[in-house]
Amino acid sequence: MATDLEEVEALSVPVFQVQSAPPALAGWVTRLLTPVVAACRLRRAYPIELRPTGCWAGWALAPEYAPDRRVSVSNLMLYRSPRALVTIYLHELAHQIVGADHDHDAQFFATNLMLLLRASDSVDVDVLPAGGALAEMGLYDIQAPPVELQREPDAGVGRAVSWAISVAHEFAPKAMTAEDAAAEICARYAAWILQLEAAPAKAAAAAAARAQAAAAAISTAQRLRRVHAWMAVAAVTVLAEAFMLLKFAFGGA
């Protein structure tokens, strides 16, 4: 009869780990991504881990799971195209350099697009079409526009993308590293959110000032109308008195 321990062992779940990529494959991926990392002006080369999955295209591993800041990419990307592999690698890198506490928000979109712009602008990266960086982005990348814009007809997606495109184009040509640019983009985003938060109070104050000015204009107009009425009475009185004087002067003739 089997002991409890033997039964547990018989049912234990086998565990496999991802193995190192074969040298030929690793060499091909390295040759593809090294010029991309250089063109993006990344401070370091983030490792890529190819995983045998079709559940997702890529995954930015949190530092507690992967201190070397590696990104996971589905090995299905290898069968699609070099361009797909570069695009998903840059998407996951954007997650890594934007840092904690972000979503697919405008700061992420701007950072991802900035990386694509830098890569597209490089003569050494021939897998991305020059100037077509925005075509590699999609609505998937802006699923979390600012909550302050949620009442807009498109839930703020349009304004968030416009903001992100403008910021990405501003930082793409700068000489700074991609990590430093990402930090500045995040600071810029925080300032924009503060502005959006303050906007309703500012708009209410402006509306109150406009209402006050309109009330003041109405009261001035009323005062002017009263002055005009008194002037009209005075003019009639003067005319009447002049008429009486003329009547006395010539009336007796």
Ligand SMILES: [Zn+2]
């Ligand atoms: Zn993502």
